[in-house]
Structures are given as C-alpha cells and as structure tokens.
Amino acid sequence: MEPVRAVKGMNDVLPAEMPAWHLVEERFRALAEAYSYREVRTPVVEPTALFARSIGETTDIVEKEMYSFVDKGDEALTLRPEGTASSVRAYIQHSAWAEGPVTRWYYLGPMYRRERPQKGRYRQFYQLGVEVYGDPGPHVDAEMIDMAVRLLEGLGIRRVTVELNSLGGPGTRVAYRDALSGFLSPSREALCPDCRRRLEHNPLRVLDCKVPTCRQIAAGAPRITDHLTAEDRSHLDGLRRMLDRLGTPHVLEPRLVRGLDYYTRTLFEIKEEGGELGSQNTLVGGGRYDGLVESLGGPPTAAIGFAAGIERLVLSLPDGSANPIRPAVSVVSTGSATLDPAVVAARDLRLGGIATDIDTRGSSLKSQLRRSDKLGARFALIVGEDELSRGRAALRDLGTKEQVEVPLSKPEIVDAVRTAMEKTT
RNA sequence: GUGGGUGUAGCUCAGCGGUAGAGCGUCGGACUGUGGCUCCGAAUGUCGCGGGUUCGAACCCCGUCAUCCACCCCA
Numbered sequence: 001m002e003p004v005r006a007v008k009g010m011n012d013v014l015p016a017e018m019p020a021w022h023l024v025e026e027r028f029r030a031l032a033e034a035y036s037y038r039e040v041r042t043p044v045v046e047p048t049a050l051f052a053r054s055i056g057e058t059t060d061i062v063e064k065e066m067y068s069f070v071d072k073g074d075e076a077l078t079l080r081p082e083g084t085a086s087s088v089r090a091y092i093q094h095s096a097w098a099e100g101p102v103t104r105w106y107y108l109g110p111m112y113r114r115e116r117p118q119k120g121r122y123r124q125f126y127q128l129g130v131e132v133y134g135d136p137g138p139h140v141d142a143e144m145i146d147m148a149v150r151l152l153e154g155l156g157i158r159r160v161t162v163e164l165n166s167l168g169g170p171g172t173r174v175a176y177r178d179a180l181s182g183f184l185s186p187s188r189e190a191l192c193p194d195c196r197r198r199l200e201h202n203p204l205r206v207l208d209c210k211v212p213t214c215r216q217i218a219a220g221a222p223r224i225t226d227h228l229t230a231e232d233r234s235h236l237d238g239l240r241r242m243l244d245r246l247g248t249p250h251v252l253e254p255r256l257v258r259g260l261d262y263y264t265r266t267l268f269e270i271k272e273e274g275g276e277l278g279s280q281n282t283l284v285g286g287g288r289y290d291g292l293v294e295s296l297g298g299p300p301t302a303a304i305g306f307a308a309g310i311e312r313l314v315l316s317l318p319d320g321s322a323n324p325i326r327p328a329v330s331v332v333s334t335g336s337a338t339l340d341p342a343v344v345a346a347r348d349l350r351l352g353g354i355a356t357d358i359d360t361r362g363s364s365l366k367s368q369l370r371r372s373d374k375l376g377a378r379f380a381l382i383v384g385e386d387e388l389s390r391g392r393a394a395l396r397d398l399g400t401k402e403q404v405e406v407p408l409s410k411p412e413i414v415d416a417v418r419t420a421m422e423k424t425t
Numbered sequence: 426g427u428g429g430g431u432g433u434a435g436c437u438c439a440g441c442g443g444u445a446g447a448g449c450g451u452c453g454g455a456c457u458g459u460g461g462c463u464c465c466g467a468a469u470g471u472c473g474c475g476g477g478u479u480c481g482a483a484c485c486c487c488g489u490c491a492u493c494c495a496c497c498c499c500a
Contacts, residue, residue, distance in 0.1 A: 121500080
C-alpha cells in the first residue's frame with residue numbers, strides 16, 4: 001500500500017521545530033501589539049476576483065500561481081496567495097474606518113502559491129504582516145519599516161539590509177512605465193528573450209535582468225526617481241529623514257520593483273546577506289497602496305503594509321534560539337501496584353501548574369528513568385511501594401541525584417515540588 | 426514552465442557488477458526499586474518504481490516518480 005504523502009511544497013512542521021516557530025510568532029505578536037496593532041483573521045479562501053482585481057491581472061501570481069477552483073459549479077474561489085487583499089476586503093466589508101481615522105491590523109497565517117518549491121519557498125507558506133489604513137504621511141512608513149527591522153533584530157537576525165524605492169503615485173507609475181518601454185523598445189532585438197517578454201507587461205523588470213547585454217542597455221534608461229512629482233519626492237525624503245532619526249540604515253534602490261500591481265510610492269524589501277537562506281533571501285517585503293481600498297469599493301484611503309515569511313525567519317534564526325520544551329517532573333512507578341497512585345499524582349501536579357510527564361504503560365523502572373532523562377525532566381517523582389505505604393514518594397533531582405521523601409497527598413505534593421524547584425533555580 | 430543534483434535501515438550516509446553495511450536513534454541486558462557515561466545484545470531494508478543489458482545488477486543503460494537546489498518570481 002502506497003502511503004499517502006503531503007502535497008508537493010506543503011510541509012509538516014513537526015514538534016521538534018515548533019519552539020522556533022512559536023518564538024517567531026510570539027515575538028511578532030508582542031511587538032505588533034506594542035505598536036498598537038490588533039490581530040485580524042480572515043478566511044483562507046476568497047472570491048477569485050478579489051485577487052485578480054487587487055494584485056493585478058497580469059502579475060505572475062494571478063497569471064500562473066493561484067490555487068483556484070470552482071465551488072459546486074458556481075463560485076470562483078481561490079486560496080489566498082497573500083494577506084493584503086483579504087485584509088482590505090475585511091476593512092471595507094466591516095466599515096472599519098467608522099471606528100476611527102487610523103486602523104492598525106496585524107495577521108498571521110498560511111498563504112498559497114503554486115510555484116516550484118525550493119529553499120525558503122513553498123506552496124503553502126506562512127506569513128506574518130501588518131497594515132495601517134488612514135495615514136498618508138511618511139512617518140508611518142518609517143515607523144513600520146523600523147518595526148520590521150526591530151523584529152528581525154529581536155530575533156537575532158543580523159546582517160540585513162533595507163532596500164527602499166518610490167514608485168510615485170498612480171500617474172507617475174504609468175508615465176514612467178511608458179517612458180521606460182519607449183526607451184527600451186528600439187533595443188528590443190538586443191534584449192534577452194525573457195526581457196522581450198518583460199517589455200510587454202512589466203518593463204521595470206528589465207532593469208533587474210542579470211544578462212550583461214540587458215544590463216548595458218538598462219544602464220542608460222530613465223530612472224523612476226526622475227519621474228516623481230514634488231509630493232512623491234518630499235514623501236520619500238520625509239521617510240528617509242525619519243528612518244535616519246530612528247537609526248535604521250537603508251539604501252535607495254531605484255530598480256526595486258515588486259510583483260504586485262497595487263503599490264504606490266513607498267516600496268521596500270529587507271534581505272539577509274549570506275545566511276542560511278539561499279537565493280530566496282527576502283525576509284520582508286512591503287509598500288504603500290494608497291489606491292487599493294478605493295478600487296475595491298471602499299472610501300479613498302491611504303494604506304501601507306508589509307509581510308514577512310515565517311519559514312524564512314525560522315531558517316535565519318541563530319542556532320540555539322529556541323529551546324525544546326521539557327517537563328519539570330517525570331512521574332515514575334515501580335510496579336503494577338503503584339501505577340494508579342502515580343497517575344493520580346501526575347494529574348495533581350499538572351493541575352498545580354507543573355509540567356509533568358508519565359509513562360502510563362508501566363514499563364520497567366530503568367526504562368522509565370531513562371525516559372525521564374531523555375525528556376530533560378528536572379525531577380523524577382518515584383512512586384515506590386515502601387514510600388507509598390506511608391503515603392509518600394521519592395522526589396529525585398535528576399541533576400544532583402539528591403533524593404528526598406515527599407508526601408503524595410494533594411496540596412502537599414505540589415508545594416513540595418515547588419520548593420524543590422526553587423532550590424535548584 | 427526550464428536546468429542540474431540526489432534517491433540504500435527511523436535519521437545521516439558508505440558500498441559502484443558477485444548476492445546489503447556503519448554511525449546515530451530505538452528496544453533489551455550488565456545480581457532482580459534508581460537515569461545520563463561505558464560495555465554487551467536485538468529488531469528494522471521490495472537498495473524509489475518499471476523495463477533492459479548480463480551467468481549474475483544496489484552498482485551499467487532507458488523510462489518514470491519523488492525530493493533538493495538553481496533559473497523565473499517572491500515571503
């Protein structure tokens with residue numbers, strides 16, 4: 001019988017890796033809440049149109065990476081490929097602007113993209129992210145980028161660089177695009193096949209090409225920064241000033257483009273240099289999307305957000321960041337007569353707030369103690385016949401081998417373990 | 426979608442034409458109520474799958490699947 005396997009690119013996260021995931025998730029939650037963000041949870045499935053209209057019909061994501069299906073022959077649905085579209089949909093659907101002029105949300109959860117899996121890139125992957133609605137000024141941009149950097153810093157992820165660019169407003173973007181394709185078209189034949197295709201639907205990408213000929217041609221191309229309006233420019237300047245003030249180093253990267261159509265003005269990515277990640281080394285990506293809420297049927301609303309890949313953060317964590325979970329006590333029985341009271345004692349300890357393991361199979365004493373040791377328990381509570389006859393049990397410190405007798409009755413046992421724990425720590 | 430690497434015990438891998446191995450892990454034991462170290466012992470393999478070459482294939486050839494990495498793109 002062929003065993004069933006998980007779907008390609010969709011991985012199990014086993015208990016051994018969980019402490020690292022929890023570390024990332026808990027740090028993010030605490031930080032986001034400290035920054036006054038509140039969690040929002042949206043469905044994993046949305047109408048396909050939501051993504052087509054927000055991310056853009058001609059983007060890679062919408063064109064070839066979405067898990068889309070028709071539900072019972074009517075509704076066209078899609079597994080969300082990113083978090084912003086759903087968040088905006090919820091913001092509009094619940095008239096969140098009515099609660100106040102500025103809304104700060106954070107989220108955490110799985111996203112789905114049908115790409116070829118490789119290191120740091122999976123078909124089901126987890127993102128954490130934040131969105132701010134209702135603040136058009138550059139200070140939030142800076143605050144948000146700085147927060148992302150602090151998150152990485154707090155996780156011990158060093159050697160990151162913040163890349164920054166501005167796409168200008170919607171008008172600027174179109175104008176620049178036209179100017180760029182106007183510049184590149186005469187050299188069309190000299191470009192690599194990929195770039196010829198890029199020229200059609202995403203000329204900005206040509207600037208990123210690694211082929212030497214393309215680079216040469218691109219070198220003389222107009223720069224987006226020359227096409228920014230005075231307002232766009234002052235927004236960018238304001239953002240950079242504030243970042244400096246916050247002490248967050250960053251580099252201007254005029255060729256930075258991102259794969260989603262909804263971005264306006266501020267665009268940023270945070271990458272890790274020379275870490276565990278291979279070529280998929282973007283940890284955080286984000287930007288401003290001032291027109292999206294309105295285009296999806298809400299009121300005109302300025303907005304900005306970022307997302308980070310949790311797998312990538314976990315991969316980048318320094319060794320030894322997360323410790324395995326260990327029980328404080330391991331309850332050990334010495335024979336069939338002591339298994340019953342041992343199970344009761346374990347329950348009492350657990351309800352007393354003490355993490356406790358017990359081998360309920362009633363194996364040999366030696367194997368139970370071996371297990372206690374393997375699990376990293378601090379103490380073994382040995383329920384032996386002799387002690388039991390006096391209503392007591394042996395509490396053994398597995399580090400020092402010191403062993404004392406303690407009462408097995410309910411409130412006393414918890415207190416006894418408590419005081420023993422305080423002695424060793 | 427394209428290219429390359431790899432598929433042998435639960436894990437990491439050796440074996441590269443003569444009929445399957447190591448380390449780690451697991452389990453048991455070393456005078457029978459006391460763990461970690463050490464020692465002894467045990468269990469587990471359709472050598473990814475299908476076909477071909479050969480007296481004989483884990484090893485060579487073809488195909489196929491899986492997986493990893495890279496391109497593309499991104500978190």
